[in-house]
Amino acid sequence: MSKVTLETIFKHRVTQKYLQRSGVNHAVSVAYNAFDLAAERGVSVDLAAKAALLHDMGHYEWYRDGKWDYEEYRRHDIHAIKGAERAHKLLIRLGEDRLVAKEVSLAVLLHTDSYLPFDVEGKRTELQKVVAEADTMDEQPGGMHHYKEMSRQEAIKLLRKLDIKIADYLAGDARHPTTG
Template structure:
């Protein structure tokens, strides 16, 4: 029996996501997911995995403000948001009923999404992991401004509903030749 797909909207509107994604910004998460969908289609990588990982890639961010200003020096040196994000995303996905193999791949893509992270040193990234890193980088702005661009939650939900529809269309046409796609 095929299980229903865990949607981007259900992930975006979950209380865990709403709590933790506010720090990194909904706009950046939405744009990264949209970028991931386009890259996934171009590269024959499963758009379901790609968009979920891109949407949740910064769910591990914490507030690095110091006296009302973002403390980039401390952030660059001490930040572990990929580690925290991978853990949060994996727990969220498994609690929602995501296939365990997919939850693992999404969490690993989040773990390795940041090129500045010391955990990426000397690793050969999978196609999904590279895609999520690139989808994130496509929206990057100087001094982390991409995290400061705001979007109403309603608009973020509307855009994820549209992306969910596009993913469903793609998966219905899928011939299962995507990297790591099992259509579950």
């Protein structure tokens, strides 16, 4: 595991700003889902959890007549594009390896195809598939998964546990953590 942990990523002010918009509970849940899927499939659990935690940091809110309009949001959605750029900048700023930052940001970019004019299924790497599936596992109709509450303290506690799971998994695994 790299020196950049999920807890370090989560505590950064940029992460705090954007995860508050997209839902801390959802981000943490997707990170746990991604760890499990990655471990099952022989994909880097470190990269999968990082990409999953950051996958929705490109979200923004779309209001019509003072109310959030999910359908209007979906029509104009480019959150994966914005999120990939934000994730890459954040990871580099935190001192993450550049190749790791690139792989994580590509997984953020391709965790959904809602903004693409073509289907990416079958073209994703295994890491990208893991993050996309982990996200789908937590989705709720109308985007309600973005509104489940979780305190900052609870998120930090859960991310510390996941950091330990990642470290333990990698300690027992000879594969290099950047293998995606």
